[in-house]
Amino acid sequence: MSAQCPECEGTIALAADILDGEIVPCPDCGAELEVVSLNPVVLELAPEVEEDWGE
């Protein structure tokens, strides 16, 4: 099973037993994605806190 990343259009392989509301990361762009529906699987960007990652 797979779905598309709304951020980068990457293909995301999904486990067969994925749950509604589960958070999965995009392997390409690292976005945190929320499963918002299951049939078909739709992913949306999960709300993120903007990290301060440097100087």
Next chain:
Amino acid sequence: MSAQCPECEGTIALAADILDGEIVPCPDCGAELEVVSLNPVVLELAPEVEEDWGE
């Protein structure tokens, strides 16, 4: 006594006993300058080997 650098137009202070043919560096741009005449003092860029100063 002073003269002008032909490279950068900087002012170069010269010793009173400067000699014809003497090499003086420019304090501003580092050019090696040759005294080519004394009255008035005229400076020209001395021939330089291009250094390889790095990578």
Next chain:
Amino acid sequence: MLSVSIVGGSGYVGGELLRLLLGHPHVEVRQVTSERLAGQYVYSTHPNLRGRTELRYSPQSSLEPCDVLILALPHSSAAKNIEHYAGLGQAIIDCSADFRLRDPEAYSRWYGEKHPAPHWLERFVYGLPELYREQIRSTRYVSGVGCNATAINLALLPLVKAGLIDQTKPVVAEVKVGSSEAGAVANDGSHHAERSGVVRSFAPVGHRHTAEIMQAHGLENVHISITSVEMVRGALATCHVFTQGSVNERDLWRAYRAAAAEQPFLRIVHDRSGLHRHPEPKILAGSNYADIGWALDEATGRVVALCALDNLMKGAAGAAIQCLNLMHGFEETVGLEFTGLHPV
């Protein structure tokens, strides 16, 4: 003796201010604040000052009136309490970005929030003496400068003043920076094994200091990018500019000499030989110099305008003391005599 207190004295800018003020002949350091470390000796965090002072950190709540209050706090702390600080210090120098922009709109655009005290913006003078010396002499409120902004502003100064820049073409400025820019608080990215030896694109686009460059030089078409490199102190701005009309080495010498004249902390570095042909940050650690220089590609009209400085000195604490000197009629260079080390 001028009485000076430092608010946010346990940070890197605070520590550098303290080092400079302890060596300043006309200043007495009154108080140095840290909430976290109140009661501790200042040399517990600034180990270079061991043996130089017995001062201990005070909490802000015990701050007393003084002649000059220097603020070295994180973003927005100064702006939120500016009335309070103005009640304590006859004069204020704020090292943060809170009062650098004159235009509240620009502030909102770049900082993503409304300015907490917009009417105070016009009372502050931007603390870059190379542009605003006379205003600084006659104000009580000076803002600090962005370290990267200063490197770029001083790199471009000679070209802007001489009107050499073709403003239809983009000005691209790449700044290479050290780790002390981020301050004294550890985070995942500052962990030595991760940060060591990097060449890391830290802010390839969107850096807020862009606003300070636009304001200082009136340039619109300017694009900056920050890369972290292996270094603790220091910044080198490499600015790519296209000239209008044809320009040669002598034109540039004239422009740079004009810009550096009467500027005690600008040095022109543009040598035909030797190892040090261009400005370099490492020899400037601890010094207030900004070294400026250039390379010219005559074929394309590109000038690479360079400026090296120590982000904690000319990019922060040194600039602040330079302003303090101007504000109080002292010799501009007093307390800022250290010339930097070599080798280092």
Next chain:
Amino acid sequence: MLSVSIVGGSGYVGGELLRLLLGHPHVEVRQVTSERLAGQYVYSTHPNLRGRTELRYSPQSSLEPCDVLILALPHSSAAKNIEHYAGLGQAIIDCSADFRLRDPEAYSRWYGEKHPAPHWLERFVYGLPELYREQIRSTRYVSGVGCNATAINLALLPLVKAGLIDQTKPVVAEVKVGSSEAGAVANDGSHHAERSGVVRSFAPVGHRHTAEIMQAHGLENVHISITSVEMVRGALATCHVFTQGSVNERDLWRAYRAAAAEQPFLRIVHDRSGLHRHPEPKILAGSNYADIGWALDEATGRVVALCALDNLMKGAAGAAIQCLNLMHGFEETVGLEFTGLHPV
């Protein structure tokens, strides 16, 4: 087994070639030359190879015929003796700049002298598989690549292929480089106390690799600048490009995916979180990857195109072995499996 000899084996590129070839399952290293060190064990200068080989340096005068001769000599040595080398090696891979440019005129312009063997230029294929894979498969003569040129060429590749670059605006490329780029010979500038910790404008204008970028991508309006930083291996190219038409993140993902597809050594690094959002050289030491990525400033249409690599690997020896593999029908990645270290 393919018999391979390395000419100029005591240098940094030579040593890296040797390390790779000793681990290559289809290759037997026949000879490794050094004039200066003839007779010495190769691990006297490449201490990492101690215990891995008992090879000793040969002088060039004792070179024997072999399947592949890889040249890792200073500028112009290969070109001057190309007939001689072609008599020894069935195939030649030359890591120097001697046969990189197709156009003898371009060579004269950038190298300031006539090419010593201009008719050989057309026989060589430029050793960048990402652009010339098919030609490399079917040639006997491959030129190496410039390390900085490769960082810039691969950084720009996705944008060029997708036609996104507004060529009326300058492309400005800043490359940050380590000290091994300069090779193994000490000079005043490489003295540790002088070179350590620098951010030194090494070639702010006029760098010869510009010619390789023009040739590879057909770009005219490209301007490069090289800055030495504290690092031994590695290069990061930071290329400022303005797009034609408006471009968004998804457009760029598409362009980068298209460029990286089927390229075993191109990895896209463009992460929304974590420490490693952009390509970085330090984790690539010893690996043949070129990591590519970008940052987009939608407001101005500026794309900062990034590429990190190891100058001795993808920028020299690794690229050479990749070409060797292609020329001989081996798996493209064989002998190049090392993935790099972290932390490092």
Next chain:
Amino acid sequence: MLSVSIVGGSGYVGGELLRLLLGHPHVEVRQVTSERLAGQYVYSTHPNLRGRTELRYSPQSSLEPCDVLILALPHSSAAKNIEHYAGLGQAIIDCSADFRLRDPEAYSRWYGEKHPAPHWLERFVYGLPELYREQIRSTRYVSGVGCNATAINLALLPLVKAGLIDQTKPVVAEVKVGSSEAGAVANDGSHHAERSGVVRSFAPVGHRHTAEIMQAHGLENVHISITSVEMVRGALATCHVFTQGSVNERDLWRAYRAAAAEQPFLRIVHDRSGLHRHPEPKILAGSNYADIGWALDEATGRVVALCALDNLMKGAAGAAIQCLNLMHGFEETVGLEFTGLHPV
């Protein structure tokens, strides 16, 4: 294929284990745990592995049975749950200090607390093949080694085996170490601006690894001291030993050759010329070699016994894989072929 899972896979030892296992021809990595990062791709924290695996971190709660479980957890986590782990892995290799000492008393003395599972101590073999190869071949439980302990143990090995040490005189061992020894978690002391460029006495006295040296070599009069230096990976042990009877260079060559014989990862480095006369850590990054060597002061009978290694390799993950190979009858060096880089 052996199925192997790594517990504590997001740390520095865990990441190095993963790198090695992904390249190991007889191993399949089953699971990699992290509580903090469960669900994330392993390359989010180990960026060198991007493109090499699509594994994601599992929480420990979802661990499944496997052939070998390798534990790379902080001090005392392994010991507290050893029964649980023993139920999951047919074999266990524990990289922590929990099962290194055979004597529960020694554990209490050096770690200041009672061992949580003292009866397990005798089941574990200390994972130093140079001393315990045969025992490792025939056990299911192997403890990892201390990185500093290993540097000292291997430095002293030739002298101990040859009976050259005058045990009435103190053996003083100074280890210079990099920042990765402390693991992946940031703290105030690991903040780049503080940690960079240090020569910092980290454990001048009282280091716990002393116990491992006493246990391995039966030395009582041994005194160690750890100093942090500017380096990410690597350790150099400089051990000062006084010999009994007079000893010359040839005696030492004999002792070192005897100790290194049949040890695939011990290299003797003792050169009369060149730059690399003594063992050095930097060329060992990523490699499993321990380079050993010495200097002799004939006048005083002092031997300075040296050992350089990569703390994450021969000092942790590499040693673990070497043991895994021995335990399963694989070639001892398989998966550990990387020879290290030069220059670097």
Next chain:
Amino acid sequence: MLSVSIVGGSGYVGGELLRLLLGHPHVEVRQVTSERLAGQYVYSTHPNLRGRTELRYSPQSSLEPCDVLILALPHSSAAKNIEHYAGLGQAIIDCSADFRLRDPEAYSRWYGEKHPAPHWLERFVYGLPELYREQIRSTRYVSGVGCNATAINLALLPLVKAGLIDQTKPVVAEVKVGSSEAGAVANDGSHHAERSGVVRSFAPVGHRHTAEIMQAHGLENVHISITSVEMVRGALATCHVFTQGSVNERDLWRAYRAAAAEQPFLRIVHDRSGLHRHPEPKILAGSNYADIGWALDEATGRVVALCALDNLMKGAAGAAIQCLNLMHGFEETVGLEFTGLHPV
């Protein structure tokens, strides 16, 4: 104003002397010599001095009489021409090792040749004010100090003075040093790609500075070892000493306080908390402090005595100026006020 000339002014010690003398209120720098660079501005090699002086290098042949001649020449140059120099300078401070040992026999033993001017040895005072302040005040001839020797001598000073050392047991001193110790001349070993990041046993046995430690403290059983680390300036001596009788923390505090009393450049660093518990060289760059401290292992009676300093300052030029001040009745600290940087 005292007129001072520097012979060998283009080297690292020469440059540091010049930096200090230019900032010294009672000194006028008369001449600075370099044969190689005669006629060039001093800031061509000491780029930190740009803007501070217009001095140019003189050849030695044009040296004029002056009050103080400071020699910063390679080994044996001073001794060979001492009569000549004594004719030029009213007073002489020689930074080399030529006049450090009082005993010509010791000189021959450690330097492998007869002293060229043995009768001059007794006229020189060893320039370590912490031991010979009064003699320095009343002499015209002062020898400089070895940088490593000074680090060890000051580390041991408190223990020697307090009579705490068990001299039947060896004193082992490990010094970690930066690259500037080797001076300004490039060689194969100083090539950045080779020297960078090393932990390299530079003189594990046989270092000549041993003689200065024996002479200063009368210790016979002392064993030193020098390791080069990644650093430009600085040295840390880690000295392992066994005490006679049982010693506790308070005894050591007393001994250290007694030794540091009245010594303006000795600071005791021995903190129970924070990052800076022990002496560290990096914060001392440019400063004349020697920071001293210790760690005690009560169980074994081992004291690890530590001293950090800047080899070019307290280890060479700073010590020389401190002597100059004493010789001429100036405040001992004048011109040496710089306190060092943090972070750095």
